[in-house]
Amino acid sequence: MKIDDLSDYLNQLLQAERFNDYCPNGLQVGGKREINKIVTGVTASMDLLQAALQANADAVLVHHGYFWRNEALPITGIKKRRLQFLLQHEINLFAFHLPLDAHPELGNNVMLAKQLGLSVTGWVEMLAMIELDSPQSLKSFATVIEEKLKRKPLVIGDLTKPIKHIALCTGAAQGYIEQAAAANVDVYISGEISEQTVHVARESGMAYIAAGHHATERYGIQALGEHLAQKFGLQHEFIDCDNPV
Ligand SMILES: [Zn+2]
Incomplete structure (x- = not known):
């Protein structure tokens, strides 16, 4: 084309x-x-x-x-x-x-949720909101993230704490943590973490998971490439240049 x-x-x-x-x-x-x-x-x-x-x-x-x-x-x-x-x-x-990031079908947030086997039920500004059918511990939830993203996340919070309501925003969106806490979720997932993110998480009582900037943003662009391949018959290849951050 x-x-x-x-x-x-x-x-x-x-x-x-x-x-x-x-x-x-x-x-x-x-x-x-x-x-x-x-x-x-x-x-x-x-x-x-x-x-x-x-x-x-x-x-x-x-x-x-x-x-x-x-x-x-x-x-x-x-x-x-x-x-x-x-x-x-x-x-x-x-x-x-x-x-x-924001696209409702091919975006990073929606596609990360899909990769984790979850579906987005609503939005609070840029944050994707998710509700689990039944609560699971923060520890088992973090294990799922590690398996699905093939990268160990950094988890701040009580690992035995039950998780049901989740907010998610990919990449370097740790700055939205207070917005996530105000939305009364049990855990907020983003890509990166800053020093102050830890204190906000501890003092709000909400858990925080830094699942990797690169790792959380691999899925939107792939979905976009697949969409173009199907729509226009283009050849498409996703190339993952590893990044530990
Ligand atoms: Zn990014």
């Missing part, structure tokens, strides 16, 4: 214009006009770009792209090498940040 058609479709699907984001959403770096194969990944790191070239990708779709608010504008160093690589090989780069 033509790059312009893919770009229009993605912007419409993810309603990119609705979001006031920290980066431009959509086509960030232009390349080939004709798209047969897409590669998806969490972050447009050099590792991912090189793997995408090996995989003969015409376009790379990521959650974390480039041109973040407040970043230095000069095209030097790492930024220069990444852009040069894309331009030299005419690989298109699409990035969708907040629009991909």
Whole structure:
């Protein structure tokens, strides 16, 4: 398919214009006009770009792209090498940040819940709300997360405590912890953790699980790639460049 058609479709699907984001959403770096194969990944790191070239990708779709608010504008160093690589090989780069977190069917939050065998029952702003059919201990819930994400989460809270109501927001959303506590959930799950997150969790009596920024944001972009493959007959490959954070 033509790059312009893919770009229009993605912007419409993810309603990119609705979001006031920290980066431009959509086509960030232009390349080939004709798209047969897409590669998806969490972050447009050099590792991912090189793997995408090996995989003969015409376009790379990521959650974390480039041109973040407040970043230095000069095209030097790492930024220069990444852009040069894309331009030299005419690989298109699409990035969708907040629009991909929030999408009700393909988004990171919904897809993380699905990966954990759960379904989202409501939203409080950016937080996905989940209610378990029957309570389980924080310890057994953390074990499920470890099995499903293949990464050991960092758990703050009493492991024997029963869990029934959950709030979830992927990535570096630990700053929403007080919002989660105000929503009266038993546990809040996000990707990263800060020093103060521990104190807020302890003092609110709500458990906190840091399940990994990368680990919690692998699923939205994959779902988007699969959706495009089915809709337009494109080849799609998800490439996971491991990140312990
Ligand atoms: Zn993120």
